[in-house]
Amino acid sequence: MMAAMTGPHAPAHHLRDLARLRRVRDRIDREYAQPLDLETLARGVHMSAGHLSRQFKRAFGESPYxxxxxxxxxxxxxxxxxxxxxxxxxxxxxxxxxxxxxxxxxxxxxxxxxxxxxxxxxxxxxxxxxxxxxxxxxxxxxxxxxxxxxxxx
The missing domain is CATH 1.10.10.60 (Homeodomain-like)
Incomplete structure (x- = not known):
């Protein structure tokens, strides 16, 4: 869980991931009619597909799909x-x-x-x-x- 991270860089890492997730959500909002898949969305924010999916669901309550x-x-x-x-x-x-x-x-x-x-x-x-x-x-x-x-x- 993101909130459970410790160390001096944990808040910065959390904010960076949140900004990436918002970029993914914004891209989906803009390009909903285009063929979008998890791999493409993840590549666009330099995350693995699994990590993106887990973090997106945690942040927004539903999967990217x-x-x-x-x-x-x-x-x-x-x-x-x-x-x-x-x-x-x-x-x-x-x-x-x-x-x-x-x-x-x-x-x-x-x-x-x-x-x-x-x-x-x-x-x-x-x-x-x-x-x-x-x-x-x-x-x-x-x-x-x-x-x-x-x-x-």
């Missing part, structure tokens, strides 16, 4: 609300290579499949400023989407 997918799903939600692109077009526009993985991850984060979201969100956010719609419809991270209520009737 999970963070990347959350960014992609957030952008996909905005594109789907616009309504002028198909689910497949949105999938590839946000950098996903597999429609199946995109649909699964979308449903995990948002609670409904992308096609259902496209139909319902366009109506729910009609007339709402884009900045407000983004806040209201922001996906929930780390598989915390509410489970559908069982139909006991």
């Amino acid at each position: 999970s963070y990347l997918m959350t960014r992609r799903i957030e952008r996909a939600m905005a594109l789907l609300r616009r309504g002028d692109l198909s689910v497949t077009e949105v999938c590839f526009a946000v950098g996903c290579a597999s429609l199946g993985t995109f649909g699964t991850r979308f449903a995990e984060l948002v609670g409904v499949p992308p096609g259902v979201y496209r139909r319902e969100a366009a109506q729910a956010t009609a007339g709402m400023p884009a900045c407000v719609a983004r806040q209201v419809t922001r996906p929930i991270r780390n598989r915390e989407a509410p489970a559908p209520e069982p139909d006991l009737a």
Whole structure:
């Protein structure tokens, strides 16, 4: 654990790693639609892939891959609300290579499949400023989407 480090250089090392992790997070935010993998991200900040993954999760609460997918799903939600692109077009526009993985991850984060979201969100956010719609419809991270209520009737 970073906080458990001792010695005169421990705080400086911790701050240097934190700055690297922020650079990785910023890169993911900027380049979410590009093909990004852990090795490439790690090379960019001179860390091993394993170290980057562990430290990123410790600092931000999720793995770099999970963070990347959350960014992609957030952008996909905005594109789907616009309504002028198909689910497949949105999938590839946000950098996903597999429609199946995109649909699964979308449903995990948002609670409904992308096609259902496209139909319902366009109506729910009609007339709402884009900045407000983004806040209201922001996906929930780390598989915390509410489970559908069982139909006991």
